[in-house]
Amino acid sequence: MNDCALISRRRWLCAAAALSATSLGGCGNRSSTSSDRVLRVFNWSDYIHEDVIPEFEQRRQCSVVYDNYSSDAELETRLATGGGGYDVVFPSDRAMAALLAKDLLSPIDMARLANFRHLDAKFLSPPFDRGNHYSVPYFWGTVAVGLRTDKVTDTVHSFEPLFDPRYRGRITMLDDLENAVAAVLLHLGLPLNSVEPGDLAQAQRLLLAQKALLQAYTSDAYKERLYAGDAWVSLGWSGDLLQAARLEPRVPLRVVVPKTGTMIWLDSMAIPRRAPNVELAHAFIDYLLEPPVALRNATAVQYATPNVAAQSLLPAAQREDESVYPPAATLDRCAWLENRGTDIEKIEAIWRQVRA
Numbered sequence: 001m002n003d004c005a006l007i008s009r010r011r012w013l014c015a016a017a018a019l020s021a022t023s024l025g026g027c028g029n030r031s032s033t034s035s036d037r038v039l040r041v042f043n044w045s046d047y048i049h050e051d052v053i054p055e056f057e058q059r060r061q062c063s064v065v066y067d068n069y070s071s072d073a074e075l076e077t078r079l080a081t082g083g084g085g086y087d088v089v090f091p092s093d094r095a096m097a098a099l100l101a102k103d104l105l106s107p108i109d110m111a112r113l114a115n116f117r118h119l120d121a122k123f124l125s126p127p128f129d130r131g132n133h134y135s136v137p138y139f140w141g142t143v144a145v146g147l148r149t150d151k152v153t154d155t156v157h158s159f160e161p162l163f164d165p166r167y168r169g170r171i172t173m174l175d176d177l178e179n180a181v182a183a184v185l186l187h188l189g190l191p192l193n194s195v196e197p198g199d200l201a202q203a204q205r206l207l208l209a210q211k212a213l214l215q216a217y218t219s220d221a222y223k224e225r226l227y228a229g230d231a232w233v234s235l236g237w238s239g240d241l242l243q244a245a246r247l248e249p250r251v252p253l254r255v256v257v258p259k260t261g262t263m264i265w266l267d268s269m270a271i272p273r274r275a276p277n278v279e280l281a282h283a284f285i286d287y288l289l290e291p292p293v294a295l296r297n298a299t300a301v302q303y304a305t306p307n308v309a310a311q312s313l314l315p316a317a318q319r320e321d322e323s324v325y326p327p328a329a330t331l332d333r334c335a336w337l338e339n340r341g342t343d344i345e346k347i348e349a350i351w352r353q354v355r356a
């Protein structure tokens with residue numbers, strides 16, 4: 001199986017769902033009902049190696065329902081409305097704060113995660129979940145700019161081509177209010193977490209002006225568009241852009257992590273408050289932490305792994321790739337999107353105008 005193999009945006013249900021209760025040994029005990037053998041996972045699109053779920057099903061003799069989303073908002077709405085009955089989800093740092101505030105997550109039992117020890121201490125006990133009571137790091141990355149270098153021939157260091165009228169109709173932006181506003185603030189030379197009215201007014205003006213240049217706001221279709229040559233410049237998640245760039249070396253696609261600084265983020269594994277299958281959820285999280293499994297995922301998705309054991313097994317080319325693991329000088333200029341409390345309403349108001 002090819003290392004770049006990914007489970008993409010599709011609902012995925014293994015044929016193993018048909019397994020009879022009597023034939024099972026790995027998921028629960030003899031008196032368990034068939035629902036004990038189903039794990040429901042809600043993950044970002046293109047965020048797992050395609051062999052990983054079938055292997056887990058095989059190993060645990062269970063079936064996995066695998067659904068995808070492409071924004072924090074989608075995950076938050078689904079969990080808040082009780083939809084999906086999910087057992088494992090993958091919130092970003094921002095979504096973790098929101099889900100915890102609404103009491104939508106279940107505590108994680110560390111005693112069931114033998115592989116937690118493989119995680120790099122620098123990603124543990126994050127501000128949104130001191131002590132990792134509710135979250136286990138999965139991948140981290142940046143927000144970057146993808147370019148068709150056959151169309152954009154200038155040297156690009158930062159976000160500038162996203163606002164260049166020469167690329168009218170060929171630009172895509174993440175459909176993500178906080179990242180879109182933050183990228184615009186950075187382009188204006190302002191702090192990316194600013195909530196100053198004057199800064200936000202400038203950001204809004206530029207976003208509205210930029211709208212006339214855009215082909216689309218999309219958080220999951222930009223890599224196909226870049227790959228096909230329909231889009232020439234995209235604001236995207238670093239790994240997804242790299243997946244497109246690595247798919248076919250003859251397609252002239254480059255990923256620029258702005259040297260001037262950009263947004264950095266961390267996605268975690270978590271268990272929703274109403275998860276029907278907490279036992280299997282823990283087993284799945286622990287499985288994803290196994291170094292060979294984390295390695296396969298890291299190789300496929302092209303994001304940075306917080307799993308040190310897996311990282312040390314990566315091919316040197318990926319381990320040393322500065323688009324995946326930016327150098328300290330760039331990281332020093334990057335920042336997390338902060339929890340802006342009720343000030344987030346100011347960003348939401350801008351976004352409503354821009355997306356109207």
Ligand code: N2P
Pocket residue numbers: 044045046047092237240265267
């Ligand atoms: C995976 C995108 C995850 C990055 N395709 C956003 N947290």
